[in-house]
Amino acid sequence: MKKNSSTLIEKHGLGHAKQEIMDSVYECVTITPEAAAFLPAGTSKFGGAPDLPESLAYPEYKNIPLNFIGQVNLAELAALAFDGNPLPQEGILYFFYYDNWEEDDDVVFGEPDQKDGWRVLYWDGDTAQLRLVERAKVSYPQCKMAFSIQDKLPYIFLETDEDEEKFEELHDEWHLSEESEHQMLGLPVSVQGEVFEEVCDYVGAEEDEMVLLLQVDSDEENLDVMWGDCGMIYYCISKRDLAEKRFDRSWFSFQCH
Template identity: 30%
Template sequence: MKNETVYNMLSQFNLLDYKEEILKNSKPCIRLFPSKRKDEDIPVGGSKLGGDPDLPAELDIPEYQNNTFSFLAQINCQDINAYNIENLLPTKGFIYFFYDCESFVSGIEITDKNHWKVMYYDGIEENLKRNSISQYLSEENYFKSALVEGKLGVSFADLDSYELEDVEWKDYGESYIEFLECFEREAKSTHQLLGQPKVVQMDVFEEVLPLIQECKNDKNISREDLILLFQLDTDEVNTNMLWGDEGIIHFFITREDLQERNFQDVWLSLQSK
């Protein structure tokens, strides 16, 4: 979305006096636009939501306590590298996201960590093979496939976020909420990599920070160390993914782990209304 469009929207909601704070706390993101496809029409190694994952022989379909995890997404890093303007993501390889839909944990307990998995493969595409998983899942937990196209976008901090807590909104707090809602409609997708998260309940950074600290046994990890790796919104139209009542799944990773391509301690948060 062009800067001119953002300025026009800020003007529309009488927020130009707050422009500096709003823009200072915005972050670039990679918007992901799904389009429904039969799985066989998506090339092996393509960026996608749902369907069956394309894995190398050394990676297995995750499971826990006899529950096979649902496949959420795979990202071909080369597909979105042109929009990786902060150079945070790998320039090549594949990132996979899985979730135990049978448990449907929200990521609010340290023991929840066993119920999702993020994996990274940095080998060649020719080693990938499509793995059928529908036979291991209930119909509602096997998601429809959608091809994904990435585009550079921008994302804004939530009204109640740490970044905006000192802003004196006077009577314009509600206007900022309306601006965010309007911006989301114009953006046409709230699936994204990186950027500011869309918040459904509380500040999601504050929710996951103590859990990541405990998971990594490091109390020195700060909010500023956390990166929104992936945001997956409810999407009944394209994939039949439904996360509670208009819920969203967020995956967070520390900056250090992302730099080292270590996806073992990624934390999930599921928020719904």
């Protein structure tokens, strides 16, 4: 959804900083979960159980099945005609995580020694080979992913305290209609430190060489999930690894308040 950016900026008395604000705006793909009891195999979705081919083993961490976060049919994403979409035009991405926040102290935050605590799998074969994995660890309600292109406004620092207050009001109104921050591409909505800055060294890349594969917000209403204290989880990959479809080199981050 395109914002009436100039009108909003002028409304909040920041016309003098319009160019600086507009230069910070970025496009991304936002995801709205829609409850669905049944979905055809290969449909983009959060939760439920994954549709996997026999060639992909269900991932584990310490001999425990990972929680299935969701799957994205990249053809559905390509149909949006998102400018500069760096992802493959076909195939399915699967996202898994060892979600044990309330069970023990071994919380997977994205440290190098926890590398098997998350997984991103990619498959680009015939969808007729996909089967619902009944043995999957079903942890979240099944919801269809509805994709849309949106302009987002990140927090930026302006010169005066007065402008800072005005910008905060602008930011709140800009994102007023957004109930959650489920997202692909664009910039991560960081809860603590900058996500790309946090993970880039782990994959041997610079911050501007990182791509946000998936960001999943706390969402008790739709997904029955709370990441710590109103946190988010993020899956990122370097542009180099993405070009080579090396999704096994994706990195993960868990942030919360």
